[in-house]
Amino acid sequence: METIFQPLETKVLDVITETPTIKTLVLKPPEPIPFRAGQFMQLTVYGEGEAPFTPSSSPFETETMEITILKAGRLTEAVHRLKPGDMVGLRGPFGKGYPLHKFEGKELLVVGGGVGLAPLRALLNALFHDLDKFKRVSIKYGARNPDELCFRRQYQQWQQLPGVDLEVTVDSANGNWDGKVGLVTNLLDDTDIHLDNAFAVSCGPEIMLKFVTLKFLSIGFKADQIYLSMNRKMSCGMGICGRCNIGPYYLCKDGPDMNFADIQQYPDVFG
Amino acid sequence: MFQISRQKLMDGFKRFNSAYPFYITTAQDENYQFQYIPINSWEETFFAISPIRTAQPLKSFFYQPVQKVAEYPKTNGTEDDFQPLAIIGPKACDLQALKIIDKVYAEGEYPDTNYVRARKNHIIISTDCLNAGKYCFCTLMNYQPYPESDFDLNLSQIDDRFLIEVGSEKGQEILDTFFKGTRKAPDSLVKAREKLRKKVTEQVKKQNENFHYYQSHQNAIERHLDSEIWADLGKTCVECGICTQICPTCHCFLLYDLPREDRYERIRVWDSCFFAGYSRMAGGLTPRLKLADRFKNRFYHKFDSYVTNFGVEACTGCGRCIEGCMGNIDLRVVLTELEKRVVLKENLDLI
Numbered sequence: 001m002e003t004i005f006q007p008l009e010t011k012v013l014d015v016i017t018e019t020p021t022i023k024t025l026v027l028k029p030p031e032p033i034p035f036r037a038g039q040f041m042q043l044t045v046y047g048e049g050e051a052p053f054t055p056s057s058s059p060f061e062t063e064t065m066e067i068t069i070l071k072a073g074r075l076t077e078a079v080h081r082l083k084p085g086d087m088v089g090l091r092g093p094f095g096k097g098y099p100l101h102k103f104e105g106k107e108l109l110v111v112g113g114g115v116g117l118a119p120l121r122a123l124l125n126a127l128f129h130d131l132d133k134f135k136r137v138s139i140k141y142g143a144r145n146p147d148e149l150c151f152r153r154q155y156q157q158w159q160q161l162p163g164v165d166l167e168v169t170v171d172s173a174n175g176n177w178d179g180k181v182g183l184v185t186n187l188l189d190d191t192d193i194h195l196d197n198a199f200a201v202s203c204g205p206e207i208m209l210k211f212v213t214l215k216f217l218s219i220g221f222k223a224d225q226i227y228l229s230m231n232r233k234m235s236c237g238m239g240i241c242g243r244c245n246i247g248p249y250y251l252c253k254d255g256p257d258m259n260f261a262d263i264q265q266y267p268d269v270f271g
Numbered sequence: 272m273f274q275i276s277r278q279k280l281m282d283g284f285k286r287f288n289s290a291y292p293f294y295i296t297t298a299q300d301e302n303y304q305f306q307y308i309p310i311n312s313w314e315e316t317f318f319a320i321s322p323i324r325t326a327q328p329l330k331s332f333f334y335q336p337v338q339k340v341a342e343y344p345k346t347n348g349t350e351d352d353f354q355p356l357a358i359i360g361p362k363a364c365d366l367q368a369l370k371i372i373d374k375v376y377a378e379g380e381y382p383d384t385n386y387v388r389a390r391k392n393h394i395i396i397s398t399d400c401l402n403a404g405k406y407c408f409c410t411l412m413n414y415q416p417y418p419e420s421d422f423d424l425n426l427s428q429i430d431d432r433f434l435i436e437v438g439s440e441k442g443q444e445i446l447d448t449f450f451k452g453t454r455k456a457p458d459s460l461v462k463a464r465e466k467l468r469k470k471v472t473e474q475v476k477k478q479n480e481n482f483h484y485y486q487s488h489q490n491a492i493e494r495h496l497d498s499e500i501w502a503d504l505g506k507t508c509v510e511c512g513i514c515t516q517i518c519p520t521c522h523c524f525l526l527y528d529l530p531r532e533d534r535y536e537r538i539r540v541w542d543s544c545f546f547a548g549y550s551r552m553a554g555g556l557t558p559r560l561k562l563a564d565r566f567k568n569r570f571y572h573k574f575d576s577y578v579t580n581f582g583v584e585a586c587t588g589c590g591r592c593i594e595g596c597m598g599n600i601d602l603r604v605v606l607t608e609l610e611k612r613v614v615l616k617e618n619l620d621l622i
Contacts, residue, residue, distance in 0.1 A: 001351055003384045005340040005526060005537050044343070047535050049528040051553070073553030089343055206556055232558060233550045235526045235542075238381040242523030242542070243550045245568075248576035253380070267497045268558055 004238065007044040007089025008033075013064060014084050019148050022115050023080055024056060024068040029090060032062035036097030037126040038119065038229070038257045042237045043067060044089025045078040052094070052234045052252070056118040056151075058125030065090075068118035068150065094237035095256050098123055098201070098227060107136040109193050111212050113184055113204025114143050117150045119229055120203050124158070131163055138193055139166040142184030142208075146170050146177040184208065185215045195220045201257075203229035210270040213260060224261035230269075231256065273435040273446070273453040274460055280426075280433050281315045283450030287357065288313035290449070291394060294332065296321035296360030305358070320428055321360055323404035324589050328519035329365035330372060332358055333389040336516075340385060340526070341537040353385075355392040359426075362400055364409050364589040366421040368519030374581040375522055394445060397422040397438075399467065403474035406590030408603055410475045411482055414587050417468045429463045482603045484610060488574035488584065491609040496571070500612065504605050505566030507598030512543030514592035514600075515569070520585040523549075544568055570605060 014026040025043075033041075040054040057066035071080045082088065108127065112120045127137050139158065143149045149168065159166045167187050169180035180187070184204075200221050202212045209228055216226050230251050232244035239253030247266040249255065263269050275283070284293075293308040295317055303321035369390070376386040400407075400416035409416055418425045423442030427434040434456050437443045446453065495501070515521040525542040528535050542549055545565050551557040559565045573585040586602070593601045 001353070001384055001388070003340045004381050005539070006345070007341065007343050007537075009344055044528070046343070047528055047530045050526060076553060087344070205554075231552065231556075233552050235524065238379070240375050240379065240381065240383065240522070241525065242544065242572075245572070245576065248579040265496075268564060 005091070005236075007042070007050070007091050010088050010090045012082050012084055012086045012088060015082060018068060018150050021071045021148065022068060022118075022150055023071075024066050024118075025079065025082060025088070027065045027067065027088065027090070028063070029065060033065060033090065033093065034062060035059055035065075035093035035122075037100065037123040038097035039093035039095045040119075040237070040252075040256060041065075041067065041090050041092035042094065042234075043079070044091070045075055045082070046087065046089070048075050048078045050089070050091070050235070051075045052237060052256075054119035054122060054229075054256070055093075056121040058129065059122060060126070060129050068115065068121070070115035092237060094252050096254060098126075098257050100126060103127070103199055104133045105135060105197075107193050107198040108134060108138065109188075109191060109198060109200040109216075110137060110139045111184060111188070111200065111202040111204070112139070112141045113202075113208040113212075114148065115150060116202075116204030116208070116229065117141055120201070121151060123201065128158075128161060128164070131161060135163070135197065136193070137161075137164045138191065139164070140169075140184055140187040140191075141166065142169045142171065142187070142204075144171045145174055146179075147174070183211070185211050188212070188215045188219060191219065195225075199225050199227065201227045201229075203257075206231065206270055213270075216260075222261075223264050224259055226260035227257050228260055228263075229255075229257050230263070272456040272461055273437070274456040275433050275435060275450060275453045277431055277433065279452035280450070281318065282452075284318065284359075285313045287445065287449040291355060291357040293317075294356055294358045295319075296325055296398075298322065302326045305360070320398045320401065320426070322401040323407060324362040324364055324400070324591075325360070326517065326591070326594075328517055328589075328591065329358065329361045329369060330519050330522070332356060332393060333369065334372070334376065334383075334386050334522065334524075336541045338385065338539050339536050340539045342531075342534050343537070344534055346534065353388060353392075355394070357394040357396060359396045360398050361395060362397065362589075363415060363418040364407075364587040365519050366395065366397055366418050367414055367587045368589070370421055371520045371577075371581075371583055371585050371587070372522050374583070394424075394441065395422045396424045396426060396442075398425065399427045399464070400471050401428075401467075402471055403478055404590060404594075405478075406593040407475050407588065408479045408482070408590055409588035410472060411479045411484070411603065412584065412586055412588035415468070416471045416475055427464045427467070429460055429467065432460065434460055434464050479603070482607050484606065485614060486610065487578075488570075488606055488609070489578045491606065491613050492571055492575045494613050494616070495609055496567075499563075500609070501567040502561075502563035504608060505563055505600065507600060508545070508562060508566055509597055510545050510547075510562060510565075511597060512545045513595040513597070515543040515545060516541060517591040517595050519587065519589055519591070520573070544572070570609075574606070 016024040056068040235241040239250035294305040298319040422438040577585040
């Protein structure tokens with residue numbers, strides 16, 4: 001009997017090395033998997049199990065799907081061993097995704113940390129697809145060091161888009177880096193975003209999310225103008241296995257991108 | 272409402288067992304269990320109505336502790352050993368608990384196919400409680416120690432006669448097909464059942480009279496989300512997870528994949544929110560790392576977020592968690608303590 005836990009067998013077309021610890025899988029699902037920016041997939045590595053990842057490719061690209069993954073544990077180490085031609089499994093998409101209609105006519109401050117830029121790239125690609133609908137897209141991105149900057153090859157292209165600006169920083173510089181050094185929160189100090197007509201969006205490690213959120217609030221964003229890509233362990237993806245809740249919300253079903261106003265009251269919001 | 276003699280009931284079970292394997296309650300010792308009776312192996316000596324609910328929650332027949340839920344790569348015509356069962360003897364607290372789990376597994380956006388199939392096909396012949404178990408508190412949760420709905424047939428023993436109540440079309444069909452010699456029950460028998468039911472209800476109420484809930488548990492928990500009280504209330508917890516495993520409404524699980532000869536199997540196993548690894552992520556971040564936070568989360572889930580999401584508390588007062596707890600943690604005491612503090616605080620605020 002076909003169950004809701006059955007993965008869709010999917011071929012790995014290509015594996016792109018983004019950084020020493022981040023790879024992008026280019027996948028060719030047997031049939032297109034429509035998704036909204038911010039929605040995620042459960043990726044099966046054969047025999048290893050499943051983990052949730054948000055596609056990093058555009059929702060408007062339906063023939064292939066890209067998922068960008070940091071090597072962080074047993075399953076993701078297996079992901080990094082995958083080669084073109086290997087098979088993986090997909091379930092999904094799950095979650096709500098970003099409320100793009102709410103973002104229309106607004107300025108968007110998009111703040112990423114490390115591999116957190118991967119899920120944000122799906123959002124950015126969706127925004128770039130209809131740039132005239134959005135007033136401005138201001139991207140702030142930070143990584144630990146220059147080697148860990150994800151999608152570096154695309155920054156120039158993004159910056160050239162009308163209404164799009166990008167600032168990049170690294171926590172600590174090495175050899176050839178002549179860009180900014182410091183935490184990504186530093187980039188938010190002198191933002192010229194118009195707070196009365198803006199939304200802030202962030203994705204990154206939990207500790208970064210916490211301080212980015214505090215910074216958003218301190219520069220004048222209200223809680224309901226902030227969308228955070230929240231992470232918890234997820235097994236089912238459908239709000240039934242129990243573990244990914246913050247308050248009454250199941251991040252897999254109600255998120256993973258949550259409006260901060262909905263979750264700020266819960267003591268365990270940042271782990 | 273029908274009555275049937277003991278002998279005719281036994282004959283009926285024999286016929287019924289030729290079509291369905293049974294799980295039937297046994298009452299040999301203090302812990303009542305379900306006993307498996309394969310097709311065509313019915314003996315009259317198997318029949319015993321357990322006085323109270325079994326140790327094993329009813330959910331385990333619908334949502335098994337360990338269950339293969341998928342395999343890949345997909346093969347044509349995968350083997351499937353699903354077998355409709357007749358489950359004889361569950362009590363009202365467990366029937367209501369299944370309804371609570373239905374909200375998650377059957378009525379949500381993604382119905383669980385295995386669960387829904389079991390719910391559709393298993394036959395439930397429930398029975399009234401014959402007394403109050405030591406830890407029972409169904410009345411405190413506004414339930415009763417006798418089934419009023421959500422069964423196919425319900426059986427009540429009055430002396431040497433049995434009263435059968437039909438709860439579904441399927442139940443009527445089974446009664447008509449397998450149980451010969453039923454007669455319409457006289458009012459006197461129905462009244463006798465009412466009397467017995469009232470007696471047991473009073474017993475449950477009596478043993479819980481020291482617990483009074485003045486307001487909703489949800490309110491009491493909302494007021495303690497950021498409180499130190501949880502560390503205190505849960506200080507004897509040893510994180511064994513038994514309260515969640517035997518709880519008839521707990522439904523958390525984990526998926527994992529196993530290699531087989533020529534394919535992989537996906538297994539679903541019961542999990543427990545009391546285990547630290549329950550929410551541990553790659554990279555090591557563990558939300559609710561402190562036991563007190565996990566302890567709080569169990570109560571938060573059952574009595575707060577479940578109400579928010581589904582309009583019902585995820586507890587039917589079966590008392591298994593109290594009975595099974597090695598740390599002597601009593602759910603009723605926890606709820607009462609929370610309420611006491613809210614009431615105390617409200618009174619202080621008034622002053």
